[in-house]
Amino acid sequence: MTALAVSDLTKTYAGGQIALHGINLTVDAGAFFGLLGPNGAGKSTLIGIISTLVNKSGGTVRVFGHDLDRDPWAVKSSIGLVPQEFNFNTFETVEQIVVNQAGYYGIPRRLARQRAEHYLHSLGLWERRDTVSRTLSGGMKRRLMIARALMHEPQLLVLDEPTAGVDIELRRSMWDFLRHINDQGTTIILTTHYLEEAESLCKDIAIIDDGRIIENTDVKSLLQRL
Ligand code: ADP
Ligand code: ADP
16 A cells, blocks of 8 residues: 555645655655655755645655645545654643643544544653643654544554754664664655664665755665765
8 A cells, every 4th residue: 555645746835935846755654754855955845845834736645545736634544744844832730731732633532532642651641641832841742743644543554853962862762763663554755864863773865965866765875885
């Protein structure tokens, strides 16, 4: 089964900036897929389009068979997005943030509370459930964004630079958590600057540069060529 199928995807921003020149990309269900590339390459634009937050200019996107143009809500609810920037209400508590996110997807409150407890526990945030998010450390905010993205139990988890600026210890524990989620069947796509992160986590990768895919291979054969 195919988790993501992107063909001839283009994006030109309102100012005329061409961010994507015609991307073709397939990610299998169950994959742990890495999207690498320098700043400004188009990584955030690509995952923004997939997560229905950015409008594409042309091409097609299918997520688990759902066409983005025909059924954007099916695409949206198949995906959990962990954005690069913290974007939650800083005056809400940790528990409110994840429970409210579930409400956004129509998940009953009782079930939302159960899932909140489960995911906050597994990300080491349960003790902090009543803390207002503004006072959390950077690492805790990152983990909160992951918990929030998992509340509707998406088939595909998309993370934009999840460990940027995170210390090595937390980075390793986040890697373990993501591996665990992937082992349980969730497809993962992440963008990263760190080749080490891609090497450690991902089986397949694509390198994007200036809005074009310049490599799409498995990590092992890429490393052999470096
Ligand atoms: P990356 O995530 O790889 O750093 P982005 O997708 O953020 O790359 O950016 C790709 C290109 O699109 C860059 O040239 C960037 O300046 C441009 N861009 C990104 N967002 C916008 C926007 N909202 N308006 C105009 N140009 C943008
Ligand atoms: P806003 O309230 O800013 O208009 P939305 O209604 O699009 O934003 O989304 C509500 C909340 O859900 C926001 O916190 C947003 O970051 C988050 N969100 C939006 N789309 C997704 C997604 N596909 N996966 C996970 N969270 C999402």
